Amino acid sequence: MNFALRSNEGAGLRIAAAVAISVGLAACGAKPQAGADPNAPTPVGVVVVKTEPVTLTNELQGRTSAYLVSEVRPQVGGVIKARLFEEGGYVRAGQPLYQIEPASFQAAVNSAQAGLAQAQATYTAAKLKADRFKELVTVNAVSKQDNDDAQAAAQQAAANVAAQKAALETAQINLGWTRVVAPISGRIGKSSVTPGALVTASQAGALATIQNLDKIYVDLTQSSAELIQLQRQFAGGQLGRTGSTLVDLKLEDGSAYPVRGRLAFSDVTVDQATGSFGLRATFDNPGNALLPGMYVRATLGKGVASNGILIPQPGVTRDPKGNATVTVVGAKSVAEVRPITVGQTIGDKWLVTSGLKAGDQVIVEGLQKVRPGAPVKAAIVTAKR
Template sequence: MSSLPPSSRPALSGLLVGLALALGCHGGGGGGGEGGPGGGGGGPPQGMPPPAVTVVTLHAGPVMLTRELPGRTNPFLVAEVRPQVNGIVEKRLFTEGGVVKAGQPLYQLDDSTYRAEHASAQAQLERAQATLTQQELNAKRAGELARMGSISTAEHERAEATFRQAQADVKAAQAAVQRTAVTLSYARIVSPISGRIGKSSVTQGALVTANQPQALATVQQLDPIYVDLTQSSAELLELRKAVAAGTLERADSAPVTVLLEDGSRYSHQGKLAFSDVTVDPGTGSYSLRVQVPNPDNVLLPGMYVRALVGNGVREQGLLVPQQGVARDPKGDATALVVNKEGKVEPRVVKASRTVGDKWLVDSGLVDGDRVIVEGLQKVQPGMPVQATEAASAPAEAQGGPPAGPAAGPGAGRGAAAAGRGAGPDAGTGGGAPAAAPTGK
């Protein structure tokens, strides 16, 4: 680097001395200014009012804890339509993909043989009834003759036995008529349940056999519909421990929210219908079944969904907005609280999970604490502030420090405020429990 000419050195030295004196006078009269705490430490510039901040007062109350579980949809009822008699398909009586009612005819088979068998059974019944009438008269005559002594007791007993046999023949003939009537009715195949029917596997003219392996069609009831979820056995064990310790109360009757494949929430809430009693040894998970209304058939069998299932209720839960919690330079999760003296007080907090857009606090904050959620870039610990209660819980995180004269000795807290803008919120992407401030 080239040196300055000797003739210019005195002038430059005088300029530097003047500049130093000017800066010294400016710094000595302010007592800290906005750039730093000055000699008093943590207060606003002299003559300036305390900065205004927005706070949220915490109130302990019941908090429903949910867990997001994967699952698949399954029909509420499924019926595979199969023939119960042999025959040729004469007609298909439904529209593929349409809605059918229980008992609605689906196929008509050739029933000429079954009609003939039914007619023959009816004729046999009439014959048996005629024989019964004749045997009844014979038994009555035999009884009268036996009382008069005209016939022996043995002949009378034979007449009575023949009459009872005729009665049995009538009953057998009646059963045959009923059997052939049922067989004839099977020639018209009906839907066993109400629901939506799929495509037909046979056409007109096809030969079908009784109880064949291949179903003619499948009917599925989709309203309501089942959502079968899986949960790890480790999560189940953790839940049971929390319930046993008294930190949670079971909430089996809590509604279940279904999340569709595109991430949107399904308009109808479900309820827990079944919880498996065994754990799959291959996956280490067990099954939960949720019943969900499906009046518009939005959910179809086989769809992949996720569900928010209530695990329990924390009776004295504290929820703090996410923008009120950040990490300090050491990596600890902190919140700024306005204490009873109206000054800013930092708190190290522990939060295990999110509930909506809020952190569920485990420790570090108590009921009644006033947590700063807006104006974080204007304050630092120990500074008096003017606190205003938020009208409603803010929906979005506080941004970074605004542009302006915020650099100086207070830049350390400014960096922390910047961390609040992209702290837990940015790390969680919507509040996943895995990115909680405690790093649980």
């Protein structure tokens, strides 16, 4: 009995000791610790606003087209005897593509040659007679009328020789056209005819199409309303002309084309259906990376803002109405929200058109920790260019 009481007393002491330790630890945890001053300025990173010339760009949609295109058509009619090229291959200017049956054209050449030989023989006889009569008329051995007739016959024979020469040349040209050659160098497409097909001179359907892709055209469209606005900005001195015709290209998957092109010309007529006008840029096309008909986006300079202001995109936020704002370091080093107007993006920056002036400090780092009117401690951040 006494042993049981002693055991219960020992257990009670252990519980009391555990409770005392817990209370002591709780008392220690409740002891206030030294913390940061809630009124201390919040450290932030800022960029100092400055004005600088900024080249504004315009991104336009367009399609690629071949630099040179030639639709191959026969110049004489006949039956295709042979096709002399590989479909889809590269052909050079002057390379034979088709052979039209030449037999009838060769016969025409032979006939013209015979006609020329006959005309030359006639001319030789007429010329000799005319020369003799010219001498005889001086001694009154022949009449003047006979001499005139002889001279006229010689001239007529000479004209006939010239006509036969032209006929022979025409026959030879037609014979040469029985071999259809490539007018330009480039990639040739599929053939629309096979050996044995009958073709006619200058037919509507092309035998094949050749496209030269060493260079490529990019045909773009721009709104006439944008053009009017640009002209007003130029006239008002808000923008200066870039003086550059360089064009950058993005492919359909968003990747950048590595070769820069040049603006070739802009159209002078606005499309009545779309209210836009055309622009054309020329690009070198190494390896034929660009193919006709591809959808692309081109970026070209449209003007220079002489007093442009660029702000990193993280420094620009939107209010509940969607208006652009920035937080600046105001008087007495307190945060101040200021509405601004932004134009286009230039790389990773916004072009600010109103709301800021040179010397303003815009917060771009630590912005999420700042409350309007709260004190801040600004450190200048070097803006990436």
